[in-house]
Amino acid sequence: MTSVEHDRLMRANQANWDARTPVHLASRFYGLDQDLDPERWFAPFEWEDLGELAGRDVLHLQCHLGTETIAFARRGARAVGLDFSEASVAAAHGIAARAGADVRYVRANVYDAVEALDGRRFDVVYTGKGALCYLPDLDRWAETVGRLLRPGGRLYVVEFHPLLNSLGPKPAPGEGPELLLRHDYLGGGGPVHRDATHTYTDGPAVEGATDSYEWMHGIGEVVNALTGAGLTVRRLRETDELPWPRWPRMVRTESGWWRLTEPRIPLLYGLLATR
Numbered sequence: 001m002t003s004v005e006h007d008r009l010m011r012a013n014q015a016n017w018d019a020r021t022p023v024h025l026a027s028r029f030y031g032l033d034q035d036l037d038p039e040r041w042f043a044p045f046e047w048e049d050l051g052e053l054a055g056r057d058v059l060h061l062q063c064h065l066g067t068e069t070i071a072f073a074r075r076g077a078r079a080v081g082l083d084f085s086e087a088s089v090a091a092a093h094g095i096a097a098r099a100g101a102d103v104r105y106v107r108a109n110v111y112d113a114v115e116a117l118d119g120r121r122f123d124v125v126y127t128g129k130g131a132l133c134y135l136p137d138l139d140r141w142a143e144t145v146g147r148l149l150r151p152g153g154r155l156y157v158v159e160f161h162p163l164l165n166s167l168g169p170k171p172a173p174g175e176g177p178e179l180l181l182r183h184d185y186l187g188g189g190g191p192v193h194r195d196a197t198h199t200y201t202d203g204p205a206v207e208g209a210t211d212s213y214e215w216m217h218g219i220g221e222v223v224n225a226l227t228g229a230g231l232t233v234r235r236l237r238e239t240d241e242l243p244w245p246r247w248p249r250m251v252r253t254e255s256g257w258w259r260l261t262e263p264r265i266p267l268l269y270g271l272l273a274t275r
Contacts, residue, residue, distance in 0.1 A: 044255065
C-alpha cells in the first residue's frame with residue numbers, strides 16, 4: 001500500500017475520531033460528569049516503569065481526550081498531549097481546564113509531531129491503549145519517536161496485546177461463549193476496515209463518519225521497529241488485566257481492573273525503551 005493510500009485512510013480515521021468525540025464525552029465509560037480520576041487508566045507497574053516525572057517533559061502521543069495526560073501533569077510533569085482529531089484536542093483543552101491541570105495540547109498527525117512541536121525534545125514519550133493499531137507504518141513511527149526524545153529519554157508503550165486484538169469481543173450468532181481467534185495477530189495483511197455506528201464506549205450512535213481502519217502489529221514488529229530506529233528495549237511486561245471488562249465473564253481484581261478467570265492470557269503489555 002502506498003503512502004498516498006495510507007494518508008487517505010488516516011484522514012478517514014481522523015474524521016471518525018472527530019465523530020466519536022461527542023459520544024465519548026457523553027459516555028459513562030469515561031465518566032467525565034464525575035470527579036476526574038485519570039490514574040484509573042494506569043496499571044501500578046506503569047508508574048514503576050515510568051519513574052519520577054516531576055520536572056520532566058512528557059509527551060503523550062495519540063492522547064484523544066487527554067485524560068491520561070492530566071495524570072502526568074498532576075505528578076509534576078510538563079505535559080503535552082498530541083492527537084490528530086481537532087474535536088478531541090478541543091475537548092481535551094476543556095477537560096484539563098475544568099480539572100485545573102496545566103497541559104498543552106497540539107493537533108497533529110503522529111508522523112508530523114516533530115514539526116508540529118517545533119523540534120522540541122522530551123524526557124518521556126508515552127503512548128498506547130488503542131493507539132498503535134491506527135498507525136500503518138511502525139518504522140516511520142519509531143523514527144519519529146527517536147527524534148522526539150532527548151538522549152537518554154524513555155519511550156513507554158502500554159498497548160493492548162495483539163492476542164487481545166485477535167480475539168473477537170462477542171460470539172457470533174449460534175456460537176457459545178468460547179474465545180475464538182477471529183483476526184490476524186501478525187501485521188502485513190493490510191488494514192481492517194470497520195464501519196460501526198457504536199464505539200468501545202456506551203452512549204449514542206456515532207453520527208457522520210463511521211468508517212475506520214486498523215492495522216495489526218505483533219510485538220515482534222514493535223520491537224524490531226524500535227531497535228531499527230536505534231532505541232534500546234529495556235523491559236517488556238505482559239499482564240492479564242484490563243482497565244475495563246471487555247467480556248462479561250471477566251472479574252474485578254484488587255487493583256480495580258478486570259481479568260478472565262480462565263484462560264490466563266496476556267491482554268495488555270508494557271514496553272520500555274530508551275534512546
